[in-house]
Amino acid sequence: MNASELTQQIKAVRQRADALENHANTSPLPSSEILHDSLEELNTALEELRVAEEEVRQQNEELRNIRYALDVERQRYKELFDFAPDAYLVTNTEGKILEANRTATTLFKISQKYIQGKLLINFVPENQRRAFRSQLISLQQIKQIQDWEIPMLTREQTEFDAAISVTTMCDREGNPQGWCWLIRDITTRKQAEEQLQAIRNENLQLQEATRLKSQFLAVMSHELRTPMNAILGFSQLLLRHPYNQFPTQARSMVERILSSARRLLALIEDILDFSKLEAGRLELNLEEFNLAELVTTTVQELYCLAQQKNLTINVDINLKEPQIINDSDRVRQILVNLLSNAIKFTDIGNVNVEVLEIQDRVMLIIKDTGIGISEADLKNIFQEFRQVNQCLTRKHGGTGLGLAIVDQLVRLMKGSVTVESKLAEGSTFRVELPRVVHSNH
Ligand code: ADP
Numbered sequence: 001m002n003a004s005e006l007t008q009q010i011k012a013v014r015q016r017a018d019a020l021e022n023h024a025n026t027s028p029l030p031s032s033e034i035l036h037d038s039l040e041e042l043n044t045a046l047e048e049l050r051v052a053e054e055e056v057r058q059q060n061e062e063l064r065n066i067r068y069a070l071d072v073e074r075q076r077y078k079e080l081f082d083f084a085p086d087a088y089l090v091t092n093t094e095g096k097i098l099e100a101n102r103t104a105t106t107l108f109k110i111s112q113k114y115i116q117g118k119l120l121i122n123f124v125p126e127n128q129r130r131a132f133r134s135q136l137i138s139l140q141q142i143k144q145i146q147d148w149e150i151p152m153l154t155r156e157q158t159e160f161d162a163a164i165s166v167t168t169m170c171d172r173e174g175n176p177q178g179w180c181w182l183i184r185d186i187t188t189r190k191q192a193e194e195q196l197q198a199i200r201n202e203n204l205q206l207q208e209a210t211r212l213k214s215q216f217l218a219v220m221s222h223e224l225r226t227p228m229n230a231i232l233g234f235s236q237l238l239l240r241h242p243y244n245q246f247p248t249q250a251r252s253m254v255e256r257i258l259s260s261a262r263r264l265l266a267l268i269e270d271i272l273d274f275s276k277l278e279a280g281r282l283e284l285n286l287e288e289f290n291l292a293e294l295v296t297t298t299v300q301e302l303y304c305l306a307q308q309k310n311l312t313i314n315v316d317i318n319l320k321e322p323q324i325i326n327d328s329d330r331v332r333q334i335l336v337n338l339l340s341n342a343i344k345f346t347d348i349g350n351v352n353v354e355v356l357e358i359q360d361r362v363m364l365i366i367k368d369t370g371i372g373i374s375e376a377d378l379k380n381i382f383q384e385f386r387q388v389n390q391c392l393t394r395k396h397g398g399t400g401l402g403l404a405i406v407d408q409l410v411r412l413m414k415g416s417v418t419v420e421s422k423l424a425e426g427s428t429f430r431v432e433l434p435r436v437v438h439s440n441h
Helices: 003-026 031-083 102-107 126-142 187-239 248-278 291-308 328-344 390-396 402-412
Strands: 087-092 097-100 144-153 159-170 176-185 287-290 312-318 323-326 350-358 361-368 416-422 426-434
Touching (some): 003 031, 087 102, 126 144, 159 187, 248 402, 291 312, 291 350, 323 328, 328 350, 328 426
Antiparallel strands (some): 087 176, 159 176, 287 323, 350 361, 361 426
């Protein structure tokens, strides 16, 4: 029952009482009878009013419960607002702050008491205020702004980068009543972004430097190759002369020129290969060939190197299907690099070469009993110009390009190379290659 229904009911009872009084004044009946009728009528009216009162009381109770639930809800939202990890502000449409949560007061370094009533624009640096104002104007139309990045100020005038999201609060008719602001301090994110950008720029510069280096290496090695081939050719020509036309000393000198020129040429070839690989300009000459034969002949070619050091080379080829498609010169180069390292860095024991097949892939395993590589050095071993022990390497010779070339070639062939090693125990290099390599261009 609502208030107007109750008023209606009271009005009806009053009308009935008035009617009774009228009746008593005009009725010819004895007064006891009239009294009796009136009492009866009054009783009925009282009962009706009691029922109405009960209903009103019940409704009151319900209203109280609803109000209580509303209070609880409001309190909960207030706590959420207050303890939210982001700064929340409520302003009127002029931008005057009406409410601020704790994070907001911490962010702007100002107490609750002083933030309320201030204009939000006070926390915007002067050079940004024009932009801020025009955003406020545009808010009238667009009603909402997401992640608007703008510098802001604390009360102590320290600037920080903020990301702001604003929503408009409207009344029932849809007229803007104020704005709800979510303000996030993104200074750390911005700094991280700037650092990332700086790293990206540095990377670009490094890439450019690497490109220039490769280009320089390519040009230089190409230029060196021509005179080196001339030295090789002419010294070979000299050595072809009959023995008696050449004093022994001169002959040994030419032999030394020839072997040095060969070493230099190999080195130049390595540099050229590496620069081509790095620049992605090396093409594989794909053909079908017998891997077992290639491994056997390559090992034979290096056999005398091992013999000079009293090392044995064991070869174990387990291939049901030895035909593969790849660039045979480049596979040979991989094998030569790994095998000559194994011989170079082993003084006692042996070098084992194993070839096997795993489904559609073949694997070359080169294992030695040499000086080994420490765990710390293993990580960088495939990087160009990396040599574990410069003094040792000087003793053994080498450029530090062999493994880098192996790594790059294997990648080009869509294979992989791994190494396991222990100091003073030896190293095992495993090269896994697809049985059929496809062209990279
Ligand atoms: P280089 O042999 O010309 O120095 P590599 O790239 O072939 O260059 O090898 C890089 C370094 O890795 C070598 O200087 C050596 O320190 C180490 N290394 C390579 N293979 C072996 C091996 N089988 N045993 C021990 N150390 C090795």
